[in-house]
Amino acid sequence: AQTVTQSQPEMSVQEAETVTLSCTYDTSESDYYLFWYKQPPSRQMILVIRQEAYKQQNATENRFSVNFQKAAKSFSLKISDSQLGDAAMYFCAYRRGIIQGAQKLVFGQGTRLTINP
Amino acid sequence: DTAVSQTPKYLVTQMGNDKSIKCEQNLGHDTMYWYKQDSKKFLKIMFSYNNKELIINETVPNRFSPKSPDKAHLNLHINSLELGDSAVYFCASSQGRQRGEETQYFGPGTRLLVL
Known part of the structure; x- marks a missing residue:
């Protein structure tokens, strides 16, 4: 069974600084997808960024980027120029690579990110 | 327009009651899911339907019964609440017919409090 581990229960960063959230996962499969979701106090789960395991290039979405190390099974999220609105719980998630049908997301425990003004 | 909606957003009820949560998606997706987030914020899959067919049924008490009347709706009924x-x-919902469609889009969540 696949597992996802986020070893940092809490992180804090000064506004405008850069922060990196860690995520490791365990799988015996070679084709899969990885995601970072953000959950602000509103409770809504918001997709931040996704990575396809067969792509070596790290995904980037504006101030958010990932460092995907497939051999190390590591998938960290870097937030540049942190803003107050980035304060939230961040969840790393894994999905098997099978395209069709229902494939569950396996989530990490979450990291609570605080932004200090 | 809300892509994935849930009703109600809050539900407070007594132990032993039966309650239902409704979900609707207007994204045209084939697959819908129910996840549970516990008090420690941990998220875990409960059920998934693809084209109205139950595909994923994790180890969930049989007091929980999902029902999908059509592709756009997935309801969760809970008996004898504890x-x-x-x-x-x-x-949540996803398309999942080809690469690039794996992302799951979540509803706003329903906070259930059993007293």
């Missing part, structure tokens, strides 16, 4: 059922329940 204190431990207090959680946030999220509905």
Whole structure:
């Protein structure tokens, strides 16, 4: 069974600084997808960024980027120029690579990110 | 327009009652999911339907019964509610017919409190 581990229960960063959230996962499969979701106090789960395991290039979405190390099974999220609105719980998630049908997301425990003004 | 909606957003009820949570998606997706987020914020899959067919049924008490009347709707009925059922329940949907369509889109969640 696949597992996802986020070893940092809490992180804090000064506004405008850069922060990196860690995520490791365990799988015996070679084709899969990885995601970072953000959950602000509103409770809504918001997709931040996704990575396809067969792509070596790290995904980037504006101030958010990932460092995907497939051999190390590591998938960290870097937030540049942190803003107050980035304060939230961040969840790393894994999905098997099978395209069709229902494939569950396996989530990490979450990291609570605080932004200090 | 809300892509994935859930009703109600909050539900407070007594132990032993039966309650339902409804989910609707207007994204045209084939697959819908129910996840449970416990008090420690941990998210875990409960059920998934693909084209109205139950595909994923994790180890969930049989007091929980999902029902999908059509592709756009997935409801969750809970019988004989227990204190431990207090959680946030999220509905999600995805397309999943080809690469690039794996992302799951979540509803706003339903916070259930059992007293």
